[in-house]
Amino acid sequence: MKKRILITGAAGFLGSHLCDRFIKEGYRVVGMDNLITGDLKNIQHLFKLETFEFYNHDVTRFVHVPGNVDYILHFASPASPIDYLKIPIQTLKVGSLGTHNLLGLAKEKNARILIASTSEVYGDPLIHPQDESYYGNVNTIGPRGVYDEAKRFQESITMAYHRFHGLETRIARIFNTYGPRMRLNDGRVIPAFIGQALRGEDLTVFGDGMQTRSFCYVDDQVDGLYKLLLSDYALPVNIGNPDEITILDFAKEIIKLTASDQKIVFKELPKDDPLQRQPDITKARDILGWEPKVAREEGMQKTYKYFKSLSKEELLKSEH
Numbered sequence: 001m002k003k004r005i006l007i008t009g010a011a012g013f014l015g016s017h018l019c020d021r022f023i024k025e026g027y028r029v030v031g032m033d034n035l036i037t038g039d040l041k042n043i044q045h046l047f048k049l050e051t052f053e054f055y056n057h058d059v060t061r062f063v064h065v066p067g068n069v070d071y072i073l074h075f076a077s078p079a080s081p082i083d084y085l086k087i088p089i090q091t092l093k094v095g096s097l098g099t100h101n102l103l104g105l106a107k108e109k110n111a112r113i114l115i116a117s118t119s120e121v122y123g124d125p126l127i128h129p130q131d132e133s134y135y136g137n138v139n140t141i142g143p144r145g146v147y148d149e150a151k152r153f154q155e156s157i158t159m160a161y162h163r164f165h166g167l168e169t170r171i172a173r174i175f176n177t178y179g180p181r182m183r184l185n186d187g188r189v190i191p192a193f194i195g196q197a198l199r200g201e202d203l204t205v206f207g208d209g210m211q212t213r214s215f216c217y218v219d220d221q222v223d224g225l226y227k228l229l230l231s232d233y234a235l236p237v238n239i240g241n242p243d244e245i246t247i248l249d250f251a252k253e254i255i256k257l258t259a260s261d262q263k264i265v266f267k268e269l270p271k272d273d274p275l276q277r278q279p280d281i282t283k284a285r286d287i288l289g290w291e292p293k294v295a296r297e298e299g300m301q302k303t304y305k306y307f308k309s310l311s312k313e314e315l316l317k318s319e320h
């Protein structure tokens, strides 16, 4: 009997790749999404499969799935700063009410649930690199607070269900992940820079560009999440690539990659933009035997190829 897994946020970037992976591993996949930041195009290739079903549903409302469910991956949530600034209340609701609904469903179905937490629970971190024992430095009332605090609440309620109800839970603290199917206009730095290069615009670096990020290719991320779900470890685990770079150097890499002669222009740094971010993945290495394999150069080549394959209209539509 094939295992059945519910994936929320299935039409989004990570959710759609997770659907692909679990179908490939022989699971029956139930996708759920309200398409607020996702796109059915990301999963249209799955609709013909007998092992795939899809529910267009907002998970902040009561979630009902007929039949057995063995696993749940809760990935529904806006994930890019411009998205969650545009829809702050929905962001808070999907991390809190949505998570509560899915934990309730997991309890009802006796399913194991993995929730998509984030490096943002560390806020603008005062330790470097960030390991799971760090409590974080988050501005609760700042513009990013709607995302960060929803995710922090998500972790708390998940641990409460684990401790109080004995539910099988997993918490992935996901660091910046990139790859094909990111939305060109989602405002995150990789689609932003590649979109600008393809449209012949200057690349907009926020602040002085000395802030750092560490980018993980999507196939590595999905593999880490897969291993975490199947592990027996209930506390949070960082999943990301520790290869850190400043945003300014990254902009230069994109100019080289796209062989464009665009200039770099500097814009105001958004409020509470974290100054540095690099995962300590010792736990993931020790517990899951996992570490990322795809170097940035290779991952960026694949991602660039994907964005180049999009139509001209899509590219122009993505202009801010």
Ligand code: NAD
Pocket (backbone or CB within 6 Å): 008, 009, 010, 011, 012, 013, 014, 015, 032, 033, 034, 035, 036, 037, 038, 039, 057, 058, 059, 060, 074, 075, 076, 077, 078, 079, 080, 094, 098, 116, 117, 118, 119, 173, 174, 175, 176, 177, 178
């Ligand atoms: P995404 O925006 O591409 O996908 C999110 C999906 O969730 C979208 O398809 C959206 O329509 C859906 N959704 C949002 N609210 C919903 C609701 N109320 N009901 C049903 N569906 C809803 O973003 P992503 O990058 O794929 O991120 C997926 C998850 O991973 C999010 O929970 C995000 O916080 C987490 N995460 C992602 C990253 C990253 O670098 N991509 C980093 C840390 C955490």
Ligand code: UDP
Pocket (backbone or CB within 6 Å): 080, 081, 176, 187, 188, 189, 190, 192, 193, 204, 205, 206, 207, 211, 213, 247, 269, 270, 273, 274
């Ligand atoms: N950034 C930038 N120019 C852009 C978009 C983003 O310089 O056009 C910066 C942003 O200020 C941040 C980093 O790139 O320091 C990563 O931003 P992103 O939105 O991808 O994700 P975050 O890690 O901040 O959630």
